[in-house]
Amino acid sequence: MTAQRRLGIFTLAAMLGLAWWSLHLMRQGGAGLSPLGSAAASNLPRALAVHTQARAPMPPDPTNRFADDARAVALGDRLFFDESFSSSGTVSCATCHDPEHAFTDGKRVAQGEGTGSRNTPTILGAARRRWFTWDGRADTIWSQAAEPIEQPTEHAFDRTRFAVAIRDDPGVRRLWEAACGALPAALDAVPKGLEAACGALPAALDAVPKGLAARPALADGGESDAMAQSWAQLSAEQRAAIDLVFSASMKALGAFQRTLDMPLSAFDRWADAVGQGTVSMDDEAAGGIITPAARRGWLLFAGKANCIQCHGGREFTDGEFHNLGLPGPDGRLGGDPGRRDAIARLKADPFSSAGTFSDDRDGPEARLVRSLKDDPETWGQFRTPSLRGVGLTAPYMHDGRFATLAEVIAFYDTLEGAIALDHHREAVLQPLGLTSDERADLEAFLVALSPEAMPLRRDSAR
């Protein structure tokens, strides 16, 4: 049998299976759904069927040859918590992505060496995304790490001092060389001339002076600054060696973050029980697994309130970008261009999946980046966040404008203050007119998406 036919038969079997599930769930759910519109009601069994399937494993990352290497994870773990890679020696990734705050910081906007303009998302489950950050200006989890290191409001550091610190710290250097030496077959992808780097730090790094702060001009930095001038004065070989060490270290950070998945929630257990047939979808007590309010909240979420339009699927996100018409401080459309600026930056990024340092420069991810078009319609769009763990990650939205889930729900309910720009704001958002009980139910559902156990605590990490 050809692979194609096998795939065809598999697809058919999968479709029949899904149809059977839908019928099964519809039979279970039918009676309890009367308060919802019929279109919304017919949506529900399918929406729940998604959650009764096994959760997909972490998707592979062919752009990172270290992605699943335990030695790279050990290096990434070390780098993630190390505060010496910052200008004041007090900021690490964990300053903002704090394991004790579900890998966020609990602040409205991020606070590192300076004050940023965006809210810190959790990194639990982040490695599952296709685009990274609120505007998607990174397309791999490893390349995303390059920016905070050099961003003046975050680590305010630079790749040169970063690479030299690895060179000069025997402990980190040992971890780096162990991780790098582990990868024989994939070495093909190392840029020409740098093959010798694996197994040992590149020799060109030896002569780079300790304390020299140097990096290319920042993507949003405008004028060339002192660090960019120092960068231009390094030899091409030194710059290549630094970039290699920097990108390999980012890949180790990526490998570490891939181990931090968002754990499953009580809602998953309930959906699973419904799927197994041990609890009926219209059992108001939800088998005691989630609260009755959370169950009603789910019916609203997937039904009348139609949140699944964007927050659908197993991870509660469509992975795409939308403009919700959130007003700026002056009541006009906010000033953050969001997705509009991110596309050009991503295409120019040497660390993207299509860039020099990717281990899969011609893969599907890279082709997608090359095919992205600069589009004015993307102005003010932000990525739909996953809602897993959302009860633990206040404040909310890209600028942290809402302190509580109740405020977020009030916004969707009334769309008060929303800018009705006909061609920019999503046509799907309509005021919902919920009762106060319904708002509380929605909130209870969102809270039921909290992880039941946390993967890493600071005491176990360090």
Ligand code: HEC
């Ligand atoms: C000063 C606080 C701060 C520090 C330090 C920081 N981050 Fe972040 N992180 C943020 C903010 C804010 C965003 C969102 C940025 C945006 O959308 O513009 C973010 C986004 C991310 C994302 C994307 C998550 C997603 O869902 O798309 C990842 C991954 C990440 N950071 C990892 C790291 C790593 C690794 C480090 C250390 C090298 C780090 N961060 C250091 C604040 C910080």
Ligand code: HEC
């Ligand atoms: C048109 C797509 C769309 C629909 C429909 C939608 N959302 Fe969102 N949601 C988004 C986007 C995009 C953001 C991020 C917006 C931003 O930061 O500017 C978001 C943000 C959120 C957040 C904040 C999460 C965080 O980590 O900050 C919550 C909570 C949320 N939505 C819940 C809901 C609920 C509940 C509904 C249904 C009432 C809903 N959403 C309907 C697209 C949507």
